[in-house]
Amino acid sequence: MLPRPYHIRNVCRRILDRRSYAPLLALLLLVLASGFLFSNRRPDELPPLPVLSAESESPASVLRSPGPPTYAKLWAWEQALPQHSLDMPYPEGKEGRYVRYSNMARRLGFNNILNEVLMNTHLSYMSKRAFVFPTYHWALNHYQWPPSQRLEEQPKTPLNAFISGPSAGGLWGEGDNAPRSVSEAWYEVVCPESERRIINTTDVKPQIGAAEGDKIFATWQKLLSEAPERCIDVVPALYEADNFPQVFDLWLWGSPRILSLWDSFSKSPTSTLLQTSPIVEAAVNRNRYLFHPRGPRPPHPAPHDPYKRMLAMHVRRGDYQQACEALADFGSTFYGWNMLPFLPDVFTPLPHGHPDRVERAMEHCSPSLDAILTKVHVARAEYLRASQTKTLDVLYILTNERDEWLEELLAALRKENWGTLVTSHELELDAEQIDVSGAVDMDIARRAAVFIGNGWSSFTSNIVHRRLVEGKIPLSIRFY
Ligand SMILES: *[C@@H]1O[C@H](CO)[C@@H](O)[C@H](O)[C@H]1NC(C)=O
Numbered sequence: 342m343l344p345r346p347y348h349i350r351n352v353c354r355r356i357l358d359r360r361s362y363a364p365l366l367a368l369l370l371l372v373l374a375s376g377f378l379f380s381n382r383r384p385d386e387l388p389p390l391p392v393l394s395a396e397s398e399s400p401a402s403v404l405r406s407p408g409p410p411t412y413a414k415l416w417a418w419e420q421a422l423p424q425h426s427l428d429m430p431y432p433e434g435k436e437g438r439y440v441r442y443s444n445m446a447r448r449l450g451f452n453n454i455l456n457e458v459l460m461n462t463h464l465s466y467m468s469k470r471a472f473v474f475p476t477y478h479w480a481l482n483h484y485q486w487p488p489s490q491r492l493e494e495q496p497k498t499p500l501n502a503f504i505s506g507p508s509a510g511g512l513w514g515e516g517d518n519a520p521r522s523v524s525e526a527w528y529e530v531v532c533p534e535s536e537r538r539i540i541n542t543t544d545v546k547p548q549i550g551a552a553e554g555d556k557i558f559a560t561w562q563k564l565l566s567e568a569p570e571r572c573i574d575v576v577p578a579l580y581e582a583d584n585f586p587q588v589f590d591l592w593l594w595g596s597p598r599i600l601s602l603w604d605s606f607s608k609s610p611t612s613t614l615l616q617t618s619p620i621v622e623a624a625v626n627r628n629r630y631l632f633h634p635r636g637p638r639p640p641h642p643a644p645h646d647p648y649k650r651m652l653a654m655h656v657r658r659g660d661y662q663q664a665c666e667a668l669a670d671f672g673s674t675f676y677g678w679n680m681l682p683f684l685p686d687v688f689t690p691l692p693h694g695h696p697d698r699v700e701r702a703m704e705h706c707s708p709s710l711d712a713i714l715t716k717v718h719v720a721r722a723e724y725l726r727a728s729q730t731k732t733l734d735v736l737y738i739l740t741n742e743r744d745e746w747l748e749e750l751l752a753a754l755r756k757e758n759w760g761t762l763v764t765s766h767e768l769e770l771d772a773e774q775i776d777v778s779g780a781v782d783m784d785i786a787r788r789a790a791v792f793i794g795n796g797w798s799s800f801t802s803n804i805v806h807r808r809l810v811e812g813k814i815p816l817s818i819r820f821y
Contacts, residue, residue: 403487404487404489404490405485405486405487405490405775407771407772407775408486408490408772409485409486409490409491409492409496409772409776410771410772410773410776411492412498412499412502412773415499415501415502415620415773416499418501419499419500419501419510419524420524420526420527422510422521422523422524422527423521424471424510424520424521424522424523424527425523425524425527425530427530427531432469432471432518432519432520433471433520433521434531435531436571437471437520437531437571438469438470438471438520438571438572439470439471439473439520439523439528439531439532439571439572439573440465440468440470440471440472440473440565440572440573440574440575441473441525441528441532441572441573441574441575442457442461442473442475442575442587442588443574443575443576443577444542444575444576444577444586444587444588445457445458445461445475445587446585446587447475447478448478448479448480448481448495449480450480450483450799450800451477451483451503451779451780452779452798452799452800452802452803453591453594453799454475454477455503455504455799455803456589456594456677456799456802456803457587457588457589458474458475458500458508459508459606459611459612459615459806460588460589460602460606461588461589462474462507462508462522462611463605463606463609463611463612464558464561464562464565464588464589465522465565466507466513466519466609466610466611467558467562467566467609468561468562468565468566469519469520469566470520470565470573471520471521471522471523472507472508472522472523473522473523473524473525473527473528474500474508474509474510474522474523474524474525475500475525476497476498476499476500476524476525477497477498477499477500477503478495478496478497479495479496479497479498481495481496484496485775485776485778498776498777501618502618502620502621502773502776502777503618503621503777503780504615504616504617504618504780505615505616505617505618505619506611506614506615506616507519507521507522507610507611507614507615508522508611508615509522509618510522510523510524511614511616512614513610513614514610514614517610519610528572531572532571532572532574536570536571536572537570537572537573537574538568538570538572538573538574539574539576540564540568540573540574540575540576541576541577541578542575542576542577542578542583542586542587542588543578543579543582543583545560545561545564546578546583546586548560551592551596551598552598553598553601554589554593554598554599554600554601554602555601555602555605556601557588557589557593558589558602558605561588575588594676594677594799595673595674595676595677596674597674597680599677599678599680600680600681600682603678603681607806607809607810612806612810613810615807615810617780617784617787618777618780620773620774620777621774621777621780621781621784622784623774624768624770624771624774624777624778624781625781625784625785625788627769628767628768628769628770629647631761631763631767631768632647632648632651632735632737632761632763633647633761634647634650634734634735634760634761635760635761636734636758636759636760636761637760639731639732639734641731641732643730643731643732643734644730644732647735647761648735648785648788648789648790649730649790650730650732650733650734650735650790651733651735651736651737651785651788651789651790651791652717652720652721652724652733652735652736652737652789652790652791652792652793653736653737653738653739653785653786653789653791653792653793654713654717654736654737654738654739654792654793654794655739655740655782655786655792655793655794655795655798655800655801655804656713656738656739656740656742656747656750657739657740657741657742657795657798657800658707658740658742658744658746661706661707661795661798662707664797665702665703665706665707665797666699666703666707668702668706668797669698669699669700669701669702669703669706670698670699672690672691672692672693672698672702673690673702673797674688674689674690675688675796675797675820676796676797676798676799676801676802677799677802677803677805677806678802678803678805678806678809679794679796679797679798679801679802679805679820680796681805681809681815683815684805684815684818684820685723685815685816685818685819686796686819686820686821688702688705688796688820690702704821705796705820705821706795706796706797706821708821710746710749710750710753712821713750713821714750714753714754714757716793716819716821717736717754717757717793718757719819720791720793720819721733721791723816724790724791724816724817727814727816728790728814728816728817730790733790733791734758734759734760734761735759735760735761735763736754736759736761736762736763737763737764737785737786737789738750738751738762738763738764738765739764739765739782739783739785739786740764740765740766741765743766747764751764765778765782768781779800783800783803783804783807786804787804787807787808787811790817791817791819792804792805792808792817792818792819793819793820793821794818794819794820795820795821796820796821801820805818
């Protein structure tokens with residue numbers, strides 16, 4: 342096991358050597374930095390590039406109490422979803438049409454998976470097929486419990502612990518006859534191997550190339566809609582041919598080409614019916630007392646709802662520091678929905694060879710304390726000017742950091758008239774809620790009046806998605 346900087350440098354060098362892939366693709370470094378593997382590969386088949394020693398980077402080196410959740414009841418609930426029955430009438434049951442994406446990424450950070458889960462659900466819906474929803478397999482360096490406490494070598498979490506809605510087997514809209522999503526285990530039952538048509542991404546992706554997102558979507562929609570077979574399994578190309586063999590791959594999520602999908606995706610029932618899971622909702626609610634305004638009574642009427650008075654900001658450092666340097670050097674754009682051009686903070690990388698290129702990007706990807714304070718100041722002032730609200734006095738910091746730097750930031754913010762100042766570390770969570778604590782933070786950020794995120798982050802992008810779908814104004818969504 343090698344120390345982290347070695348890995349990062351090594352990975353960067355290998356990636357940076359591949360200039361032919363175009364600069365905007367460098368966002369994958371953030372993914373690499375989280376130690377990913379693809380679903381269909383056994384460890385001994387792993388290509389050299391993604392083998393970061395996940396274990397050595399685990400945040401969980403000490404035993405923690407409570408131990409990991411078993412999710413016994415939630416697994417049973419998922420298994421017993423009503424659509425998991427051969428007797429359901431068409432378009433479900435034994436006559437139904439299904440698509441499984443065996444080419445989905447696994448053991449990646451949850452938010453990279455979530456992007457794919459949502460877009461694949463939308464594609465399946467538009468193709469009139471039931472989406473086969475995956476179980477989340479942890480990137481081991483993100484898992485909260487050390488190896489000695491784990492219930493299994495490769496920890497898994499039911500998708501329904503993170504999200505609710507059609508993507509995870511929930512209902513479509515009233516009167517919508519679309520088939521509900523089913524589990525991977527149910528796919529094995531309802532789609533025996535003999536009835537599956539295999540679609541290998543090798544046979545589709547090279548023809549589409551680096552097309553606009555909507556073109557990629559339309560190509561797959563036609564293929565999945567017109568196929569006469571009831572059951573489809575989309576399988577990945579060989580790693581040597583395509584190291585990101587997803588339908589909507591990282592090259593797309595890291596490029597403005599994704600934006601042509603925003604209109605249809607944001608209005609789709611996949612987006613509008615996406616909901617917070619009950620486990621996450623319960624975690625947010627039980628901690629609500631922390632957010633109650635504690636400052637002086639404001640001079641004008643102020644809402645009682647603490648989220649209407651809240652600014653939430655995502656401060657992630659640690660592994661981001663080095664990833665940011667590589668991204669900056671590479672000239673990477675923002676990630677996914679963070680690139681939407683109507684959002685107030687747009688970032689355009691300086692061209693190759695420009696002397697300030699790295700420095701300029703670092704100012705946004707890994708902002709200094711002063712830059713963060715200025716952003717909080719500006720975001721608050723501009724929002725108050727533009728909105729009906731006159732009070733923004735609750736500050737929530739989403740962070741996995743516990744260092745002196747964070748203490749310094751908190752000390753500086755305490756001088757800025759925030760009556761209530763809370764960080765992720767103060768939340769009281771049970772085992773299941775600890776397991777999905779990233780989603781708990783995301784939900785608080787979704788509710789907050791104003792959100793400041795990191796433009797290169799998929800975590801931020803998924804928060805931006807829900808905020809916009811729920812009608813929050815662009816000026817309430819800021820990036821460093
Ligand atoms: C996809 O096609 C390639 C090229 O024909 C093949 O080598 C690979 O094994 C296929 N993938 C799967 C999962 O069957």
